[in-house]
Amino acid sequence: xVQLVQSGxxxxxxxxxxxxxxxxxxxTFSSSDINWVRQAPGQGLEWMGWMxxxxxxxxxxxxxxxxxxxxxxxxxxxxxxxxxSLRSDDTAVYFCARVAYDSGEPLFDYWGQGTRDTVSS
Amino acid sequence: xxVLTQAPSVSVAxxxxxxxxxxxxxxxxxxxxxxxxxxxxxxxxxxSEDPDRPSGIPERFxxxxxxxxxxxxxxxxxxGDEADFYCxxxxxxxxxxxxxxxxxxxx
Numbered sequence: 001x002v003q004l005v006q007s008g009x010x011x012x013x014x015x016x017x018x019x020x021x022x023x024x025x026x027x028t029f030s031s032s033d034i035n036w037v038r039q040a041p042g043q044g045l046e047w048m049g050w051m052x053x054x055x056x057x058x059x060x061x062x063x064x065x066x067x068x069x070x071x072x073x074x075x076x077x078x079x080x081x082x083x084x085s086l087r088s089d090d091t092a093v094y095f096c097a098r099v100a101y102d103s104g105e106p107l108f109d110y111w112g113q114g115t116r117d118t119v120s121s
Numbered sequence: 122x123x124v125l126t127q128a129p130s131v132s133v134a135x136x137x138x139x140x141x142x143x144x145x146x147x148x149x150x151x152x153x154x155x156x157x158x159x160x161x162x163x164x165x166x167x168x169s170e171d172p173d174r175p176s177g178i179p180e181r182f183x184x185x186x187x188x189x190x191x192x193x194x195x196x197x198x199x200x201g202d203e204a205d206f207y208c209x210x211x212x213x214x215x216x217x218x219x220x221x222x223x224x225x226x227x228x
Binding site for chain 1: 152154156162163164165166169170173175207209211216217218219220221222223
């Protein structure tokens, strides 16, 4: 069965960086884009960007360009999201999600369990 | 950028029908996806375009979409349905997803 398993809770100081992993199994890793979505405490879902595991190409929401990098290691079927220059308002749960297509339209059919990142001095 | 508008909360008694709406400009021309998120959990895909329900999602969940409003309908609501629900479309001009603000369903 398809699984996306994320790395554990992080606590970072302002200005630091965080790297979250998303280990996939149960399907061919290179066949589906991985997107990252975050959720601040008590807030809704915010899309951050995408990464194509086959080519390694990525794209980011304008808000995160220059501060977020999405990469992968195909040998271990794992995607990564790294964010630099952390601020307190980056405190959130970060989710990876697999893209599938339904009648030609993309949607997120499987999600990781989420990684909580707290940014505090 | 495309905006999806959801009511913050909906409250129904067990056994009743819950209707969760998602408003957007000409949303009837778009494919709307719905996710359910229970407290402390990741979102779960519950509806694509009716009758396309993912495996394991009960038939009590159905969707409709027309004009400027999409609706997720949950019949015979159970206590276990209590969650936040998010609608989502894919904005083709910028090729990225857009989420509604979410609706908290209280049973």
